[in-house]
Amino acid sequence: MLIRGTFVQCPKLGELVILSDWLAAVDDSGYITHFENAESSTSLELQHVQTALILPLGTFLLPPFNDLHLHAPQFLYQGTGLDLPLLEWLHQYAFKAEEKLDRDPVLARTVYRRLGQRLVKAGTGAVSLFGTLKGDTNMILAEEMQSTGIRAYVGKVSMDISSRPSYIEASSSAAVDAARAFGEKLEQTYSVTSQSRPSFVHPVITPRFVPTCSDELLHGLGALSAEKGWRIQSHMAESSDQVEWVRKERGEDDIHIFKKHNLLTSRTIQAHCTFISSSSSSSSKPFVDLHALGTAIAHCPLSNIYFSASRAFPLREALEAQTKIGLGTDIAGGYSLDVMSAMRMAVAVSRIREGERVRTVSPDHGKSLAIDWKESLFLATLGGAQALGIDSGIFRVGAPFDAQQIRLFDPRSGIGAGALDFFELEMIFTKVHEESYEKPDLTEEMIEKWWCVGDERNREAVWVQGVKIFG
Ligand code: GUN
Ligand code: FE
Numbered sequence: 062m063l064i065r066g067t068f069v070q071c072p073k074l075g076e077l078v079i080l081s082d083w084l085a086a087v088d089d090s091g092y093i094t095h096f097e098n099a100e101s102s103t104s105l106e107l108q109h110v111q112t113a114l115i116l117p118l119g120t121f122l123l124p125p126f127n128d129l130h131l132h133a134p135q136f137l138y139q140g141t142g143l144d145l146p147l148l149e150w151l152h153q154y155a156f157k158a159e160e161k162l163d164r165d166p167v168l169a170r171t172v173y174r175r176l177g178q179r180l181v182k183a184g185t186g187a188v189s190l191f192g193t194l195k196g197d198t199n200m201i202l203a204e205e206m207q208s209t210g211i212r213a214y215v216g217k218v219s220m221d222i223s224s225r226p227s228y229i230e231a232s233s234s235a236a237v238d239a240a241r242a243f244g245e246k247l248e249q250t251y252s253v254t255s256q257s258r259p260s261f262v263h264p265v266i267t268p269r270f271v272p273t274c275s276d277e278l279l280h281g282l283g284a285l286s287a288e289k290g291w292r293i294q295s296h297m298a299e300s301s302d303q304v305e306w307v308r309k310e311r312g313e314d315d316i317h318i319f320k321k322h323n324l325l326t327s328r329t330i331q332a333h334c335t336f337i338s339s340s341s342s343s344s345s346k347p348f349v350d351l352h353a354l355g356t357a358i359a360h361c362p363l364s365n366i367y368f369s370a371s372r373a374f375p376l377r378e379a380l381e382a383q384t385k386i387g388l389g390t391d392i393a394g395g396y397s398l399d400v401m402s403a404m405r406m407a408v409a410v411s412r413i414r415e416g417e418r419v420r421t422v423s424p425d426h427g428k429s430l431a432i433d434w435k436e437s438l439f440l441a442t443l444g445g446a447q448a449l450g451i452d453s454g455i456f457r458v459g460a461p462f463d464a465q466q467i468r469l470f471d472p473r474s475g476i477g478a479g480a481l482d483f484f485e486l487e488m489i490f491t492k493v494h495e496e497s498y499e500k501p502d503l504t505e506e507m508i509e510k511w512w513c514v515g516d517e518r519n520r521e522a523v524w525v526q527g528v529k530i531f532g
Contacts, residue, residue, distance in 0.1 A: 066116025091527025127445025
């Protein structure tokens with residue numbers, strides 16, 4: 062496949078590149094084999110042999126979003142029940158909903174199918190999912206994700222401690238065995254050799270968080286991940302009451318407990334990490350440690366506003382320590398499954414932190430704690446891909462062709478798509494017939510407007526590894 066048009070991407074934090082009139086060639090396995098200006102000599106040769114798909118004016122391609130943290134069964138009650146602090150919320154809503162799906166495979170399939178459809182529409186190309194305790198229900202989740210074509214990392218949740226007696230595994234060893242059985246079954250079912258197309262569904266070792274996992278369980282899961290090379294995900298230092306609970310019951314902090322059990326690896330994503338530094342001054346030491354371990358953080362700003370409200374995540378400090386960071390929606394602790402919402406929240410929260418710093422600490426020096434929209438777009442795309450250890454998130458030769466197609470305006474009238482309006486552009490288009498005029502290139506401001514105001518109406522297609530999964 063040849064595709065010609067405007068490509069937009071963030072090759073590093075804070076950098077946005079607009080490549081006007083570029084050409085990508087994608088091979089039969091879905092990898093990019095050529096990526097250059099569409100008028101270069103090699104590009105012209107390629108277009109001589111094969112007709113390129115040409116994107117209309119006002120449309121661009123961007124890498125899809127990566128959602129690093131989402132509880133699939135909690136999609137059941139998305140947008141409700143956000144009135145309690147974390148530990149009570151888990152008991153009152155989360156465990157109940159998960160147990161409900163474990164008892165009702167028809168309901169589970171319905172919820173997971175809809176979730177898959179909505180993720181694809183929201184431009185999510187890869188997602189790291191928490192499921193439930195029961196292996197079979199997680200197989201339904203894997204099946205539904207595989208059929209959407211999205212890259213899905215499916216976590217069978219492990220817990221041998223629970224406030225809900227009917228939602229717990231029988232023992233630490235039974236829980237480790239169940240995690241192994243699920244991972245092996247998933248790999249057998251979706252092995253590369255049994256499919257014409259490579260599988261995009263993989264198992265993730267998923268100790269829920271320290272309060273629901275004994276040391277024996279954490280130890281067993283750390284060993285299992287090392288043996289199998291499977292990814293790991295959990296929650297770390299999410300809320301002040303959770304951190305206090307762990308200190309009191311276990312005499313240590315989350316980070317030390319996870320580390321001791323070999324659960325902080327370069328294959329690990331830890332959600333939140335809001336209260337990871339012990340003092341209220343945000344020391345960057347733990348972030349430096351995570352960077353050294355190669356462990357990534359899923360920053361979930363909307364969920365943090367509800368459950369970590371007494372403190373905002375020290376995002377700038379974590380970025381400065383070069384910790385791998387991407388964004389998570391944390392359905393249903395966060396109510397929106399749209400990563401665009403997570404980007405906006407990340408910017409908003411960071412701006413409040415910066416305002417606070419200027420007011421109370423030092424107005425003049427130090428790097429701003431606020432991130433801007435371009436930095437958030439990096440986190441949502443390449444940052445998230447690096448956290449997941451996948452090669453996408455950027456267009457370059459050798460990478461899989463993962464992309465979303467965004468329409469900003471109508472190529473004939475200049476009228477904005479969806480919620481967007483570009484009034485000056487419309488004026489230019491009305492004069493097209495009077496004067497000789499140049500086709501307007503997409504500008505950074507147009508993309509910024511989409512980032513602020515755009516929504517699903519602007520999304521025309523999504524590809525994962527060369528296959529169109531939406532549009
Ligand atoms: N910590 C442990 N489990 C959960 C969960 O389901 N959601 C959130 N936000 N935090 C958790
Ligand atoms: Fe979560």
